[in-house]
């Protein structure tokens with residue numbers, strides 16, 4: 001196929017990896033509006049002690065959906081969006097290995113999102129169990145609402161979407177690299193997606209299994225998680241975190257890939273320690289499967305398990321450190337151009353280091369026990385997922401938007417967006433470390449008056465984040481309509497970086513390359 | 521090491537005061553005002569880990585900031601061409617690994633202290649309900665719910681926790697204790713509060729609608745007051761038991 005349908009039909013019938021990538025990205029932006037709005041409702045309710053803005057039922061619903069949407073419908077699809085668009089381009093392929101399967105992966109997200117939104121409107125509303133869905137709270141006895149069943153089915157569908165996508169990525173990367181592109185010649189974004197797809201392939205089926213067990217416990221009275229039937233609630237926690245810890249890397253690794261392109265591009269240098277970063281990525285992928293129970297240090301697991309998982313959690317910090325030092329060495333001695341993409345990439349380092357260090361403190365079990373399920377963990381996970389994944393996605397957005405749309409995002413506006421997001425992020429989440437240490441539990445719709453001051457600060461930070469988000473949307477609308485046109489290589493990075501994305505027109509033609517490039 | 525501790529403590533106290541200044545009853549926690557040997561050990565473990573780990577935070581953020589200021593592109597400037605250095609790469613793999621190995625030592629010691637309590641002076645069963653706590657003193661024959669847990673100062677209190685419905689978590693920050701209470705399983709924790717007083721905590725595991733209101737109160741009293749309290753409690757919680765008294 002070399003002719004592309006026009007208008008709506010193009011988007012509904014496309015199997016072009018670039019169109020599907022854009023569909024993923026637009027969907028994730030759309031979902032981010034809701035995920036962000038829910039966060040706003042939570043921060044509004046917490047802006048003073050004992051506020052009566054949201055009742056506890058509603059608060060818990062928005063809380064659960066904020067997490068669910070941001071993880072499964074914003075960050076993961078956004079990474080898949082960039083992956084779809086750029087992995088084939090970067091390896092010199094004309095499309096993904098299975099274009100129709102690729103379209104199916106995307107279209108599964110839509111009914112899944114429908115189930116999530118629909119679950120608000122059934123009797124009893126949606127899940128109030130947090131995105132972690134711990135049993136017995138999520139069992140039929142304590143959450144009778146069909147909203148929980150819809151939540152489970154929705155996760156099943158996005159899980160299936162991820163698995164199919166992962167197979168596609170693996171087959172594509174293994175088989176469709178341009179001649180001459182050995183594994184250690186793949187650009188780092190491809191490397192991170194290679195490891196990422198492997199993680200998805202091994203971890204997500206476990207989540208699917210756990211969800212199925214939860215569903216049959218609810219629907220047919222099987223007792224996988226019910227002590228009275230010989231089951232065990234801790235089994236859910238083990239299975240859930242066996243998926244959900246690797247999921248953290250599923251959300252972060254491709255972001256690290258993006259940053260590994262942006263940093264050298266705007267330092268006018270080559271990436272430092274390419275092999276080290278690639279190997280560290282693979283190491284994180286493997287060790288990432290051996291740390292899940294650090295989410296369960298207070299659950300009553302055996303001392304031997306605690307000791308093992310504490311150790312592995314420290315071990316995984318080492319390859320993470322390798323990456324951070326390699327990025328620092330990449331910009332060292334460079335000629336840094338502070339484009340918006342570069343600012344977000346540097347902001348990514350600043351914030352991800354914070355999240356990494358606070359994560360490392362959580363490997364210190366006695367400390368973890370004190371702050372587990374407190375606001376300290378809320379702070380930590382937002383430094384990793386917002387400061388890490390989202391900052392990297394924003395770097396990728398400003399970096400690759402010209403390639404995808406043929407238009408350049410307004411850089412002046414971009415600067416304002418960066419500072420709003422960077423400051424807003426720190427004002428919102430930095431105080432939460434302290435709130436957790438002094439005893440504020442997470443997932444609460446109200447708190448003791450002692451915690452009020454820092455909660456007000458956090459809620460104020462949200463306003464900045466909100467403004468940043470709105471301006472970003474405006475910037476995109478503006479750029480698509482009348483932004484400056486982009487040439488093949490608008491940032492002037494191809495001569496040194498030699499990545500194929502900048503060797504073709506913006507946007508690239510259907511099937512990308514008239515002649516498959518050879519890599520020397 | 522000593523200096524860093526003093527520095528950390530002053531900083532903490534300042535932040536603590538700033539955030540608690542106007543609260544009528546100051547909140548207590550293991551970091552600012554740890555209560556008992558376990559909480560103190562947790563704190564020193566934390567300080568040790570901080571001393572080991574924080575230099576990496578300052579190093580990374582410092583290098584980043586320096587690079588941002590120092591390597592801003594200049595007209596006609598030329599970027600360095602290096603992109604590997606094996607010795608550097610080995611160093612930044614090995615040094616963090618060694619640091620973490622050292623950090624692990626006191627961590628494992630403290631974990632052991634948390635898991636193996638000294639000889640117990642008082643056993644209390646803690647049972648989570650949506651959304652309140654029930655306490656049982658099996659030896660003393662006392663049980664009640666929705667009231668403060670009362671324990672004698674200076675005594676080792678061991679807890680056996682479970683739940684009748686969903687997962688809860690018993691958390692009193694000042695004692696350095698947080699332990700999930702699971703249905704169908706008994707978990708353990710211990711603490712030893714030295715100073716009489718009133719300590720607050722709350723359920724830490726999302727347990728449903730009123731999770732936020734599932735507070736914990738612990739009243740630490742002198743051993744004599746504790747005896748008195750037990751006697752009084754028996755009178756209240758049991759029907760007037762005239763046969764045994766006479």
Ligand SMILES: [Cu+2]
Pocket residue numbers: 244245248291292294295
């Ligand atoms: Cu984890």
Ligand SMILES: [Cu+2]
Pocket residue numbers: 648649651687688689723724725726727731734
């Ligand atoms: Cu509870």
